[in-house]
Amino acid sequence: MAEFSLIDRIRQRAGSRPDVALGIGDDAALIDPPKGQQLVLAVDTLVEGVHFARGVPPSAIGWKALAVNLSDLAAMGAEPAVALLALTLPDDDSAFVDEFAAGFAALADTHRVALVGGDTTRGPLAASVTVMGYVPKGSALTRAGASAGDDLWITGTLGDAAGALALWTSGLPMLRTGRLRDRLDRPTPRLGAGIALRGLATACIDISDGFLADLGHLLAMSGLGADVEADALPASPALLEAFPDPLLRRELQLTGGDDYELCFSAPVARREAVRKALDAVATPASRVGSLVAGARLRLFDADRLPLPLPARRGYVHFAGSDA
Amino acid sequence: MAEFSLIDRIRQRAGSRPDVALGIGDDAALIDPPKGQQLVLAVDTLVEGVHFARGVPPSAIGWKALAVNLSDLAAMGAEPAVALLALTLPDDDSAFVDEFAAGFAALADTHRVALVGGDTTRGPLAASVTVMGYVPKGSALTRAGASAGDDLWITGTLGDAAGALALWTSGLPMLRTGRLRDRLDRPTPRLGAGIALRGLATACIDISDGFLADLGHLLAMSGLGADVEADALPASPALLEAFPDPLLRRELQLTGGDDYELCFSAPVARREAVRKALDAVATPASRVGSLVAGARLRLFDADRLPLPLPARRGYVHFAGSDA
Numbered sequence: 001m002a003e004f005s006l007i008d009r010i011r012q013r014a015g016s017r018p019d020v021a022l023g024i025g026d027d028a029a030l031i032d033p034p035k036g037q038q039l040v041l042a043v044d045t046l047v048e049g050v051h052f053a054r055g056v057p058p059s060a061i062g063w064k065a066l067a068v069n070l071s072d073l074a075a076m077g078a079e080p081a082v083a084l085l086a087l088t089l090p091d092d093d094s095a096f097v098d099e100f101a102a103g104f105a106a107l108a109d110t111h112r113v114a115l116v117g118g119d120t121t122r123g124p125l126a127a128s129v130t131v132m133g134y135v136p137k138g139s140a141l142t143r144a145g146a147s148a149g150d151d152l153w154i155t156g157t158l159g160d161a162a163g164a165l166a167l168w169t170s171g172l173p174m175l176r177t178g179r180l181r182d183r184l185d186r187p188t189p190r191l192g193a194g195i196a197l198r199g200l201a202t203a204c205i206d207i208s209d210g211f212l213a214d215l216g217h218l219l220a221m222s223g224l225g226a227d228v229e230a231d232a233l234p235a236s237p238a239l240l241e242a243f244p245d246p247l248l249r250r251e252l253q254l255t256g257g258d259d260y261e262l263c264f265s266a267p268v269a270r271r272e273a274v275r276k277a278l279d280a281v282a283t284p285a286s287r288v289g290s291l292v293a294g295a296r297l298r299l300f301d302a303d304r305l306p307l308p309l310p311a312r313r314g315y316v317h318f319a320g321s322d323a
Numbered sequence: 324m325a326e327f328s329l330i331d332r333i334r335q336r337a338g339s340r341p342d343v344a345l346g347i348g349d350d351a352a353l354i355d356p357p358k359g360q361q362l363v364l365a366v367d368t369l370v371e372g373v374h375f376a377r378g379v380p381p382s383a384i385g386w387k388a389l390a391v392n393l394s395d396l397a398a399m400g401a402e403p404a405v406a407l408l409a410l411t412l413p414d415d416d417s418a419f420v421d422e423f424a425a426g427f428a429a430l431a432d433t434h435r436v437a438l439v440g441g442d443t444t445r446g447p448l449a450a451s452v453t454v455m456g457y458v459p460k461g462s463a464l465t466r467a468g469a470s471a472g473d474d475l476w477i478t479g480t481l482g483d484a485a486g487a488l489a490l491w492t493s494g495l496p497m498l499r500t501g502r503l504r505d506r507l508d509r510p511t512p513r514l515g516a517g518i519a520l521r522g523l524a525t526a527c528i529d530i531s532d533g534f535l536a537d538l539g540h541l542l543a544m545s546g547l548g549a550d551v552e553a554d555a556l557p558a559s560p561a562l563l564e565a566f567p568d569p570l571l572r573r574e575l576q577l578t579g580g581d582d583y584e585l586c587f588s589a590p591v592a593r594r595e596a597v598r599k600a601l602d603a604v605a606t607p608a609s610r611v612g613s614l615v616a617g618a619r620l621r622l623f624d625a626d627r628l629p630l631p632l633p634a635r636r637g638y639v640h641f642a643g644s645d646a
Contacts, residue, residue: 025544119367
């Protein structure tokens, strides 16, 4: 091990890109940014016992540490390029690092992301990842920019990860949680959808803290309110099967978090264009409501009858989190 | 506190730059990179109990978390631009965050670094910082590129931080360690020197793990050896006073680490140019030896008599660290 440090193990899986002039191995990496593009930068940390439970497979931690960051780039409409990893480990566990790196690399390779910086330190298990991507100047999606009257959309389905967590903490056998658990452990960042929505979405955010919580951020930044049809929130067959009670299921979808789907607004006139753009990248999407003037958020059922807002709107950040 | 999260407290001190199109507050930051420049990226983590002791002032932790990263940019000859901070805290301690942010901002403001990404999570105290800077295409300094016969140089003085740590762990009163302690807690990244050395230094590295350990990295990447005159290693008046024993002092200078000085090579013919360039940025520098062919590192005293190499060459990384 003395001649083959943990960082060297990670470096084996770093990948390469033509814009990376110098990768891991010097004091810093050197990147040639493409012309006409803005850089898009985000950082997120996963801590054992807070963001994932003890016993989650190292490969899933590696995958998710990158996925939650790529999801931030997706929400900006960015194309990912490079990542830097700060991995803190309680001991010199090369098997853990190999599995972590394999999970990280599986997702990185899918999206041609090169790992250009790595730092391994001793301490309680945590992984902090910084990602950088590119977006043509002026075409980034942001949380601001929505207009009253815009449709409100959601990619994919909501509630699976929260459902897996609920089942898992209730002690149910893994057998039942399989498909849901995969959404919790290995979320799929909606990168193709984010890029497809450039020029179409007026505002966008990824759902990490829970639909209502993240929608709240979008509304605050856009200075608007929303009318949401709760029964229109998309649910997977696995969620429908595991949670037949509609009230419990709705709670998971509204406040559960860890979905890593995109929540975005688009003009009513672009409804068909949105549909086509997302079809082209094989991303399902549902219209779930409308943006309205004023700072109010209202929930309705399928009969347009008002529903109470849940007391708890989403995962309560210990200390807030951004970018 | 509910309406004013920890990340908002940090955001107050984020600073601004014309190349930052969108800072903290969305899913990611947007940067307009300057034309003709390469991007320089590095990440480093400080963990309580590993990189700093319990009881170090929060402002010093904030300063140092940025400083160790800026030192990596200095070693590349880069000009810093933006930073992203992932801060992990055991509890919701707003006073800690305010002091941490003040220390971070004091250094960031000095070098016009904007904080464009922040993530605060709960967990054992740690700060992971990613920095991005710029360097004109093709002019970055790297660890490779030195030639046999080149002079070996060191900026500033060595051993102060290691001396402070030695005195502190031995239980000496703070009074004696003051000036040394400041080097340990608030290191000065040699950014001006790094930029001044563009086109002059043939290879460069910052001294974080200890002079011999980091020189070893430079030699390995350049495929060379070195003859070093141990008595030429620069010592501060504070170190000379606190450690009158030359053998102990030399040990601190050779292997102590946490110096954040630059160790670089330059052609003999550029000796005066190096001197002038560093004088212009008020950075003292000393010639401490020469690079030689072959993979050997030899130490000499002032009379050119060979000295034994210390058994321990520097801070032994738990798991390796790079970029």
